Amino acid sequence: MAEIENLEPDLEELRESYRSGKTKEASWRKSQLKGLLTLLKEQEKDIFKALEQDLGKHYAESYRDEVGTLTKSVNLALSSLKDWMSSRKAKLPIATFPSTAEVFPEPLGLVLIISSWNFPFGLSLEPVIGAIAAGNSVVLKPSELAPASSSLLAKTIPTYLDKKAVKVIEGGAAVGEHLLRCKWDKIFFTGNPRVGRVVMTAAANHLTPVTLELGGKCPAIFDSFSSSWDKEMVIKRVLGGKFGACAGQACIAIDYILVQEGFAPTLLELLRNMTKKMFGENPRETKSMARIINKKHFLRLKNILDDPSVQSCIVHGGGVDEDNLFIEPTILMNPPLKASIMTDEIFGPLLPIITLKKIEDSIEFINSRPKALAIYVFTKNETLKRRIISETSSGSVTFNDAIIQYAADTIPFGGVGESGFGRYHGKFSFDTFTHEKAILRRSLLTEFWFRFPPWNDFKLALTKSAYRFDYFEFLLVLLGLKKNS
């Protein structure tokens, strides 16, 4: 745990590293990214162990969701770095010849990354990859709620990366508050909206730009499917997107399902059967599902279930094990919409099914609630797909799957409204830690003398036609053949 008084020398060292210019060098960035790659390879077993300790995750889940996606992202950054770092030329109109214009990507400087506890490696290092690729000095503050992961990061990062330019500072709220009082060139925050507000308010003091990756209640709209092949496939994806994603403790986990009331019994049957198949009789033993992060969240979820109006809606599971912080995969049918299970982000292995008269009613249902990080739609109906895209708003929309958009690096990952703003993954990670500096290069050879005072009507007429890029009219005015324009 970092002592607050000791932070200043660290920060000064980081600023000095940035000022020296070394983090801007392509060679430095490459070496850091390679260092990360080596860390992920050599520390794989320890990472699995830490995640098992913090969250009870099976190493396959840890690989799939964290180590694997990070490895993919580092490799992408390494192979794309030269391209990402190069200036982009901007087109200019003929009238400005022989000027040239470009956009030059430069690092912001010293950036702060605050990550969350549910994917403690993934959500820490994914932004770090972008920050390093973009040439910044970095402070990473991992979540103290995942202590084994936080401590492993604090131990390994200084060994594999340049400890003068990339630092891990561990701690809880007090350390977080102190860090937020400092002046950063960018803050990247993953967590809940309450803390998101605190982060942005602190950033406002220094005019620091922020990216906030928050959460929300991500709905899954479930249309009817006729083919059993399709049904089996999407059911697996739904369950993978809920219980298979850190036991539902993920910002993009399916929060609840919307289904047409006629199809609900079929859906429930499919879900129940597949849940048993995928998670077995003893999911905690087989680690086919993660456990709840801590007592506080366990009790929060238990309280949700203890509400009598909610408890009566449980149609599968519902068993809780306080000693082991484990809650079984639980399915509920139509819990009251005013209960906290339907007003707050669940962030746990409770899956409400809400039935609607028509599947299209899901659009209004979703629109009357805050914008979520993701909307999932399981359907083959092209009209419904188009309507969801144009009539709802969310960070992203995924059809016929869930969570997997996290692994795609050609589409931006981020929220809108209550689910946050800013985005990353792939090149978007690089961009989020970059200032795109506009550069206009002009020649001293030619001049539009009519740009300058003293003013007269002739100059004004020339300016008007120049701005319209009406070269012919410009010529006429110049030659005195036209007065007004």
Added chain:
Amino acid sequence: MAEDSETKKVFDAEAAASLMKELRGTYASGKTRSYEWRVAQLKNLMKIVDDHEKDILDAIRADLSKPEQESYIAEISIIKSSCTRALGELNRWMKPEKVKTSITTFPSSAEIVSEPLGVVLIIGAWNFPLLLALDPAIGAIAAGNAVVLKPSELCPATSSLIAKLVGKYLDSSCIKVVEGAVAETSALLEQKWDKIFFTGSGRVGRIVMAAAAKHLTPVALELGGKCPVVVDSDINLPVAIRRIAGGKWASNNGQACIAPDYIVTTKDFAPKLIDALKHELEAWYGKDPLESKDLAHIVNSNHFARLAKLLDDDKVSGKIIHGGQRDKANLKFAPTILLDVPEDSLVMNEEIFGPLLPILTVDKLEDSFDMITSRGKPLAAYLFTNNKKLKEKFVKTVSAGGLVINDTVLHFAEKTLPFGGVGESGMGSYHGKFSYEAFSHRKSVLYRGFAGDASARYPPYSDRKLKLLKALLSGSVVGVILALIGWS
């Protein structure tokens, strides 16, 4: 007119809440989403500037005593060209962008769809009162949002004209103007907006961002800074001088966020530079600049007093080498040059935003780059040189919103370049397509197929599944095949 002001209600928190409620309703109806609506609004905006050019120029002159040509070039023509560009490109901007997908998500296809953010607030500044209210609005409208404009109260004639013309020409169920000062702005800032676009000072920028933080509202802040001009000796001096003087005094008499704030040049070259500047100033504004009609006035007595204070600072006495004339009653201030003022003088420690131009001399120009960047990143930085190495070093080491080599301010007019600040000079950018993006949410859409699925993704987990996952995530097709074969 008299009746209007008597029955004018105070725009308070309640009024702001009811305004927001109304706009949320209209936005939810989907009215602003259609291409047709957006095009109609943009065309009408164009009509405002086309049909009311004289009224606009009169209002700006009443507020700022800006020369007509300056108002035309800097405000009217830019609005026109922004509208034209938006109208010409809107179709393209609105199209979803298809993107490639990798084997990790095979089989799949993906696209990025632009959608409006919703109900947005645009707060304009006083120095280019029409431009800085309407130019961002063009982006907001093109992107399909409902908009509230709050023009600067320091330009009452322009603010009132904007309110009148927007009310007359644009769809007032979706686009509204709220006039007022601190009280009205505070009432607006209490509401939950989907985006706030602010142009103004860093001090107020902080207030806006803190208010936005309460609602997790994203912001774009176009602020300012001390924009330096570094001048090398080996250049076409007459052209450079005109461009520097134009960027400074022909831009609202230095009251512009991208106006050159101070010059840095070598000790050897300074005398020549100063001489050329003095000559150009006399050619433009005559022997008595306070009599010239081509020089804009200072916006109000507060700013006039602020600028006077910078000149009356003890630390700069004896450093004033040209100008200094002022007329308090008429808010006129002559172009003034100062030489080698101390680094701790007032004039070097705040954004000047006026006709004072300090010139600092150094031995080697490169030595000044660190000094420049240590002062906080400005909105723009300028370099005049023919030396390629110096240009490259400048581009690499000087961080600013934008850089211009061998000219000043002109990058503002290039719509293919993003215009915005960094650090103290702001966040976010606009102009051209960047305006459209500033008011849009780019939504990722992933379509997954049913052709096959790696059961490796799901529990119950196993070592074999782990092998396949590794291959899938590495994007290696060969790896995937091998892993599948190894799986019997």
